[in-house]
Amino acid sequence: MIPAIQDALLAAGAALLQAGGLLAVAPLLKTVIKKMKARFQNRQGPPLLQGYYDLAKLLRKERVRSDVASWVYVAGPRVYFAAAVAATTLVPVLFPVAPLEAAGGILLLVGTLALGRFALATAALDTGSPFGGMGASRDMTIAALAEPALMLGLFASALAAGSMNLGELVRTLVQQGINRHPADILAFAGLFVIVIAETGRIPVDNPATHLELTMIHEAMVLEYAGPDLALVEWASAVKEVLYLTLLVDLFMPVGIAISAAPVAVLVAIVAWGAKVFVLAITVTVVESTNAKLRLFRVPELVSISLGLGFLALAIRFL
Amino acid sequence: MNGLVAVGVPLALVIRLTSIVATLMLVRHARACRWMAIGGSIVASVMTAVVAMHVIGSASAIDGTLFRHAASETELGYSVTPLSAWFLMVLALIAVPVALYSAGYFAHALARPRTAAVGAAFNAMVGGLEVVFVADSVIGFLCGWEVMTLATAALVATEHESRASRRAAYLFLVMSHVGTGCLIAGFMILASSAGSLSFPAILSGHLASGPMRDGVFALFFIGFGVKAGLIPLHIWLPAAHPAAPSSVSAFMSAVLITAGIYGLFKVCAFGLGTPDVNWALVFMAVGTLSALLGVLYALTQTDIKRLLAYSTIENSGIMSLGLGAAMLALAHGHSTLATVAVTASLMHMLNHAIFKGLLFLGAGGVVMATGTRHIEQFGGLMRRMPWTGLFFLVGALAISGLPLLNGFPSEWLTFQALLLGFTSTPGLVRLNFPLAAALLALTSALAAACFVRVFGISFLALPRHPAASAAQESPGLMLGPLGFLATLCVVLGVFPGVVLRGLEGVTASLPGLRPAGAMAWGRLGMSSTLTSFDHIAPALFGFALLGGFIVATALTTRRGLAVRQAPTWGCGGELTSRSEYTATAFSKPLLMIFGAVYRPTRQVDAVAEVSPYFVEEVRYRAEIEPTFERYLYGPLGRGVVRMARGMKVLQAGSLHTYLAYVLVLAVILLMWLGGTT
Numbered sequence: 004m005i006p007a008i009q010d011a012l013l014a015a016g017a018a019l020l021q022a023g024g025l026l027a028v029a030p031l032l033k034t035v036i037k038k039m040k041a042r043f044q045n046r047q048g049p050p051l052l053q054g055y056y057d058l059a060k061l062l063r064k065e066r067v068r069s070d071v072a073s074w075v076y077v078a079g080p081r082v083y084f085a086a087a088v089a090a091t092t093l094v095p096v097l098f099p100v101a102p103l104e105a106a107g108g109i110l111l112l113v114g115t116l117a118l119g120r121f122a123l124a125t126a127a128l129d130t131g132s133p134f135g136g137m138g139a140s141r142d143m144t145i146a147a148l149a150e151p152a153l154m155l156g157l158f159a160s161a162l163a164a165g166s167m168n169l170g171e172l173v174r175t176l177v178q179q180g181i182n183r184h185p186a187d188i189l190a191f192a193g194l195f196v197i198v199i200a201e202t203g204r205i206p207v208d209n210p211a212t213h214l215e216l217t218m219i220h221e222a223m224v225l226e227y228a229g230p231d232l233a234l235v236e237w238a239s240a241v242k243e244v245l246y247l248t249l250l251v252d253l254f255m256p257v258g259i260a261i262s263a264a265p266v267a268v269l270v271a272i273v274a275w276g277a278k279v280f281v282l283a284i285t286v287t288v289v290e291s292t293n294a295k296l297r298l299f300r301v302p303e304l305v306s307i308s309l310g311l312g313f314l315a316l317a318i319r320f321l
Numbered sequence: 322m323n324g325l326v327a328v329g330v331p332l333a334l335v336i337r338l339t340s341i342v343a344t345l346m347l348v349r350h351a352r353a354c355r356w357m358a359i360g361g362s363i364v365a366s367v368m369t370a371v372v373a374m375h376v377i378g379s380a381s382a383i384d385g386t387l388f389r390h391a392a393s394e395t396e397l398g399y400s401v402t403p404l405s406a407w408f409l410m411v412l413a414l415i416a417v418p419v420a421l422y423s424a425g426y427f428a429h430a431l432a433r434p435r436t437a438a439v440g441a442a443f444n445a446m447v448g449g450l451e452v453v454f455v456a457d458s459v460i461g462f463l464c465g466w467e468v469m470t471l472a473t474a475a476l477v478a479t480e481h482e483s484r485a486s487r488r489a490a491y492l493f494l495v496m497s498h499v500g501t502g503c504l505i506a507g508f509m510i511l512a513s514s515a516g517s518l519s520f521p522a523i524l525s526g527h528l529a530s531g532p533m534r535d536g537v538f539a540l541f542f543i544g545f546g547v548k549a550g551l552i553p554l555h556i557w558l559p560a561a562h563p564a565a566p567s568s569v570s571a572f573m574s575a576v577l578i579t580a581g582i583y584g585l586f587k588v589c590a591f592g593l594g595t596p597d598v599n600w601a602l603v604f605m606a607v608g609t610l611s612a613l614l615g616v617l618y619a620l621t622q623t624d625i626k627r628l629l630a631y632s633t634i635e636n637s638g639i640m641s642l643g644l645g646a647a648m649l650a651l652a653h654g655h656s657t658l659a660t661v662a663v664t665a666s667l668m669h670m671l672n673h674a675i676f677k678g679l680l681f682l683g684a685g686g687v688v689m690a691t692g693t694r695h696i697e698q699f700g701g702l703m704r705r706m707p708w709t710g711l712f713f714l715v716g717a718l719a720i721s722g723l724p725l726l727n728g729f730p731s732e733w734l735t736f737q738a739l740l741l742g743f744t745s746t747p748g749l750v751r752l753n754f755p756l757a758a759a760l761l762a763l764t765s766a767l768a769a770a771c772f773v774r775v776f777g778i779s780f781l782a783l784p785r786h787p788a789a790s791a792a793q794e795s796p797g798l799m800l801g802p803l804g805f806l807a808t809l810c811v812v813l814g815v816f817p818g819v820v821l822r823g824l825e826g827v828t829a830s831l832p833g834l835r836p837a838g839a840m841a842w843g844r845l846g847m848s849s850t851l852t853s854f855d856h857i858a859p860a861l862f863g864f865a866l867l868g869g870f871i872v873a874t875a876l877t878t879r880r881g882l883a884v885r886q887a888p889t890w891g892c893g894g895e896l897t898s899r900s901e902y903t904a905t906a907f908s909k910p911l912l913m914i915f916g917a918v919y920r921p922t923r924q925v926d927a928v929a930e931v932s933p934y935f936v937e938e939v940r941y942r943a944e945i946e947p948t949f950e951r952y953l954y955g956p957l958g959r960g961v962v963r964m965a966r967g968m969k970v971l972q973a974g975s976l977h978t979y980l981a982y983v984l985v986l987a988v989i990l991l992m993w994l995g996g997t998t
Contacts, residue, residue, distance in 0.1 A: 075781060088869030107856065108856075108857075111857055125781070137906075149766075
């Protein structure tokens, strides 16, 4: 009984640390991408801590609530935030162990993010503003299209490792070493497209616009202000870190800490940061060199990703 | 208790029969006959539940006799096997809340003179379904099947002054009887080689072989597929389910379709010997198609009950997909994998019954309060009907397969079956599994979009119609059952292991399956036979979500934070319900993206009298093409009518001609007999 309690406490502590750590890092990543994008456009860009300043400012402001809205409007951002935070405990970051891997694997992770999306889209419909409805409709559309491609990409990696549990999966990959299969390239490309779609980046969505013809995510949260908006922004940033970490876990788990020795942990932190940074650069390059796609061209992009995922499975197992 | 278990099934049927007779005798006293019908239904359902729980718990069947006529040596027996017990349990679990809800609903929403007929028909439908689940021979099965069908048709035609209801009932009867015809043919083929009508003899699995076996499979697949609402046999369902009174619709969508699923299990998957690989592929293809098209059609509906009916087709498809995966596993001899898939399918059946019952009952309350089924005329109901709104939201979350609610574990288990199937099936056939899994992912994401739309448009923001702004919350008698079902959604979502434990005995009783006890571990979670492959423990994860929610609440409700109520920005104008996003607009992007499936047509007419520049009225009509009705059933129906016309030549109406037919036939028969001897 005692070891069980010890394990439970250990898992809870790890979950708290990991969730806290990712919450702390997320605004930085968002600003880094913004800054790199600005450099692409020959601008200075915001200071590196701008993400934190923004959050601090929003958290201090008054809350504005539409007089049309019900409690669903209030609950939406909280559930969205809770889902993003809870999802961080399912993904291995520095160690080949996810703090709450006893709770579930890939499917639970995808389900949790879907829960957050459901909550936010529902809440967006609550103010009666046409923007909210437009955003919710578009967001759910793109999510629906991205879901099968996301699942196929994840299945391709999971079936190769023989586990749908992310902790188990990464442990298998670490054991196999850098001995990778060519099919991984296809699966990675497929998943990368989906990550772009899910995090609302160009060419699917433009995070920097407030033009009703083009915005998706921003339209959905247009009515939010103050602390509620801070929750949404923060959770979106966490989601982005989470997706990039997922790519890192599945395709390049090099450098992950196999023991709890300080050196190993330090190496793991640096390695994780470097890998996420490289992916962030890729995201920035894609975002800076592409134009946003028309909404009705997005299905083509996503179906490419679906095809890549299916090919990866076929090459690997036939 | 044991005595009750031994006589529970006949007793429940006798109570139902008595209650039907009493209801019809009390036809002049609306209140008395309402309570007679509902009381009888509840007592009988509870009795059924007791028997079912006993059989599930002990995993051994209970047999007995329903009716015996000594002189003609006729005997109708019953047998509650663990599989039937599972279906009976689901039936009772939904029938009781539906009956209670009806007590409130009939009083408010049903014309008084109809109470007796609807109450009696409801009891007959449930009783017929019980007989279907417990019958141990073809005769009893078909009797129950027919009683159930006819009672359902009567309920569909409750509002018989509307043409749509009459048409729905007619379509239902035609499709059902095509199905029943297939079943009778299939049973006759099997019975003639078995020399018996009892199920154990008929379904022993080695009576037919080769093309004959495939033919029998096809007959049963069509026969049961009609009842299960599988595409392309579904066309009656979206018309019939919405036409009945809402509480009855709930029972039909939640439980009645499982009559088809039961048949598919009992006969197609486990009654005809080891399934053929091709059968399994048919199941998986039809299941995936039904799931995907069902949800796509649901997405564009604006009639709330019709939408829910289409979503029933979707879920029926998911159950068949699970069963198809099980059959493919059985065909390759993987008993453990088959167990996972069967468990997924049966679990989804239970979960679907719960959340679909909840959603239909919730929709019934909304329809009663607003007097319309059109979701574009709802809006803002969350304020007027807070409890109905809350319970409907729980149902919407559950049906979208989101964690911590009961839709998630069964969809999770279906995914497990598909992925494990991929790893343990040889050859190219295995590629079907990830394909089906990807389409299942698409289906469940589309379902989420669909239910964001229904809930958001119906319950949130401003009322879109005076009827919606005058809506009243349903009475407590109707809210109670909603609360019960919503609670079940949460409990079974957080502790799915409970359901797995219950299903162990059921799967153990089916031929060829080998239940793995490790699937349900502790009270916390469930795994797919191998904990290392995947497992979930929603209760554990609930803590993480709760933690996140508490942090979020603390961040936004700190002391000293001001809250201001303000009107929503109306883009410069005044915000009215007319500027809100509509349900049609919400699903428009998906309508355009899946245009190849929907083939939408749109007609905009500007009506102008004086000059084309002064438009007085704009008429807008949009519809999606009813593909199956137009291209499959249209030609089929016309062919049947043409054949009937052709045969009219024979039936000229002249007695002399008929006598000539008799003479010619007699001569031919004599010649034939002469030739053989």
